[in-house]
Amino acid sequence: MATKFIKYEKALLKIADTNIFAESAELGVQASLQPITNVTGSVIDYAPTAPVRGTLSFSHYCTGTFHDFLNPLTAIEHTGEPLEGSLAGMTFASGYIKTLSFSVTPYAPILFRSEMDIYGELSALSDEGESDNTLRNETNVSHSLRSYMAGTDVKISKKVSFDYSVSCSRNPVVTVGNELPSRVTKEDVRINLSIAGEDVGDAMSITGNYAELNIKVFDTYGSSALANFGCTGQIFSQDLSIREGGYIDGTIAASQAYLTGRCLY
Amino acid sequence: MAGPAYVLGSGVTNTARVNAFEVGDAYSKYDIAYFSGYTSAGTETKAESLGVASGHYYYSGDTPQTSTTSNAPGTTNANWTQDLFFEPSYGSSVTYENKAYNVAYGDGYYNLLAKSENALSVKFNMSYNKRSDKESKALIHLFEDSFNKGEKETGAYTGIYYTPFAPYDKSGEFYIENFTRTFDYPDVNSISTTLSQENASIMDWEGYYIPFDQTRGYFAEGNSYSTHDISYLSGTVPGGYENDRFKIHQSGWYYYTGATETVADTTNSPTGDSSLWTKNRFYFSLNQGVSVPESPRYLKQTTQNDYFMRTQDGINKSLLNLQFELQGRGDKEAKALVHFLETHKGHHLFEFTPPAPYDITGKAFVCPQWEHKIEYKNNNTVSVNLIETPLNTLGKNVAFTTLVTIDPYFVADFS
Numbered sequence: 001m002a003t004k005f006i007k008y009e010k011a012l013l014k015i016a017d018t019n020i021f022a023e024s025a026e027l028g029v030q031a032s033l034q035p036i037t038n039v040t041g042s043v044i045d046y047a048p049t050a051p052v053r054g055t056l057s058f059s060h061y062c063t064g065t066f067h068d069f070l071n072p073l074t075a076i077e078h079t080g081e082p083l084e085g086s087l088a089g090m091t092f093a094s095g096y097i098k099t100l101s102f103s104v105t106p107y108a109p110i111l112f113r114s115e116m117d118i119y120g121e122l123s124a125l126s127d128e129g130e131s132d133n134t135l136r137n138e139t140n141v142s143h144s145l146r147s148y149m150a151g152t153d154v155k156i157s158k159k160v161s162f163d164y165s166v167s168c169s170r171n172p173v174v175t176v177g178n179e180l181p182s183r184v185t186k187e188d189v190r191i192n193l194s195i196a197g198e199d200v201g202d203a204m205s206i207t208g209n210y211a212e213l214n215i216k217v218f219d220t221y222g223s224s225a226l227a228n229f230g231c232t233g234q235i236f237s238q239d240l241s242i243r244e245g246g247y248i249d250g251t252i253a254a255s256q257a258y259l260t261g262r263c264l265y
Numbered sequence: 266m267a268g269p270a271y272v273l274g275s276g277v278t279n280t281a282r283v284n285a286f287e288v289g290d291a292y293s294k295y296d297i298a299y300f301s302g303y304t305s306a307g308t309e310t311k312a313e314s315l316g317v318a319s320g321h322y323y324y325s326g327d328t329p330q331t332s333t334t335s336n337a338p339g340t341t342n343a344n345w346t347q348d349l350f351f352e353p354s355y356g357s358s359v360t361y362e363n364k365a366y367n368v369a370y371g372d373g374y375y376n377l378l379a380k381s382e383n384a385l386s387v388k389f390n391m392s393y394n395k396r397s398d399k400e401s402k403a404l405i406h407l408f409e410d411s412f413n414k415g416e417k418e419t420g421a422y423t424g425i426y427y428t429p430f431a432p433y434d435k436s437g438e439f440y441i442e443n444f445t446r447t448f449d450y451p452d453v454n455s456i457s458t459t460l461s462q463e464n465a466s467i468m469d470w471e472g473y474y475i476p477f478d479q480t481r482g483y484f485a486e487g488n489s490y491s492t493h494d495i496s497y498l499s500g501t502v503p504g505g506y507e508n509d510r511f512k513i514h515q516s517g518w519y520y521y522t523g524a525t526e527t528v529a530d531t532t533n534s535p536t537g538d539s540s541l542w543t544k545n546r547f548y549f550s551l552n553q554g555v556s557v558p559e560s561p562r563y564l565k566q567t568t569q570n571d572y573f574m575r576t577q578d579g580i581n582k583s584l585l586n587l588q589f590e591l592q593g594r595g596d597k598e599a600k601a602l603v604h605f606l607e608t609h610k611g612h613h614l615f616e617f618t619p620p621a622p623y624d625i626t627g628k629a630f631v632c633p634q635w636e637h638k639i640e641y642k643n644n645n646t647v648s649v650n651l652i653e654t655p656l657n658t659l660g661k662n663v664a665f666t667t668l669v670t671i672d673p674y675f676v677a678d679f680s
Binding site for chain 2: 036038039040041045046047050174175178182183186187188260265
């Protein structure tokens, strides 16, 4: 029997017909089961309570214009969802983006982390895997060197690093008689931004402090941003820490409840 | 053609932005249009001439379509409907309640008299969770508009035509009394309502809400049967069971209780010496967590200063009244369970042995109400209320000379 050991260069991650310059990828599948016991305590069955759900987590470097379908902020009608894709030749047909996050720290390339829910059958792992040797030619990757965050509301002028994330809950809608969802909703979309620097800004008010922040992600050499992100919300936490032999470190966190758009019917 | 006049507050519907059907317009799933006919190339065609009534129609096709004269409502290619085509979510349930007069005789004896042949009331509790704004608008509009259809000669309005989910997939006319829409999140809505149908008759031996097609049909030797199969033991059936093997009272619905699939023969048949079938025995296993509450009957005489004197109240003091859920049941078992309860119509006796130490065999119960909740595919919860009766008359001969109803294939044998 053929081995399922797939060499690293054949573990291509592909989503929406796009090869991803991934740094790592994990795929897990979970069935929701409830053990059913009879009155004597014996297990008589394991009852399913929800569709089989897979989770694909991966991190990748942005080598060109950021792919909209990886951004949970995109209106659900425009993401192309459900997304098809494959990992090392193992294919899936219905993926739904759930989270996106990245950190910008000095001298480091910017690694985007994504997570998506997957419904429906996965194909068997291919013995041959799948490769794309052109990815090794990608040299311009998103990098902190020229990327920045703009906005004065945080009152931190010397930022050391920042973390940006978008998350949402994806809930499958399964109708009676079916195993797979007819729809996967996008709810509770939140943008979270954490900034580390030399200050913590203004004193916190009971409703938090308003902040409008824009992030532009560049590669090392490019003159136009690969991606733009933002957070127009409220600063809701401030932290200050001092250690022996160190400096005062300030951290603030801002959050935005985001509306992905709606049509008037 | 113009749609109906919407006078503010007139109560026609509360839904805005509903347009008239036009040939040439593009429509997609859950679009609503008022259709009274169409005009094409200067020629007017009325809805009635197409054999359909004027009114609101809902686009049910999965593929968007530009309307033409050949796919308009009333045509054979139409993707338009007035039926309830929206698919309910898991969590929907079906509740049964026997509307009966409870005649108490003392000493625990009682009789449940069904109020009519429609006494077994059934309601479909429908959940439509996490639906888009567009689907929700169409669904709510259909519900609202269902109160506007006074088409019957009696003056009564027509109901909503609907084919429920399996195993209740018998088409019928249902009515709603109220409904609720909850805005969960932008483009995410939850809607709930209850569908009622009061004209189903318990005299219909073929099937009440679970249709005959959902069973294994007539029992026949040589057929292969497996656990929870439902089959009708009848008289002369083409190629089926011979008519001289059983008595009149043995005819009826049977449930296969064998653990493995077996080919039916005379010995393991419903009337065989080693029968693998049951007709009147509640054979479904109970889940953990069953409560057995007891409230024995006694007489309590109140005297002055809150002093009570308790005296015995005859026999049959503590008839069991059990309410429990049978959880995590597969679709087949749930169907057999509900069919079993349907067959007993909310007031007919069946045998049930409670869990030890209450496991006295031969006790008879009735189940006047139950609920079947569809949790997920192959995962059902059936909540039942079993009430013990002091007498088990199941094995007793009952001399009837008048048969109100009987299945058409039955050949009487009074020997």
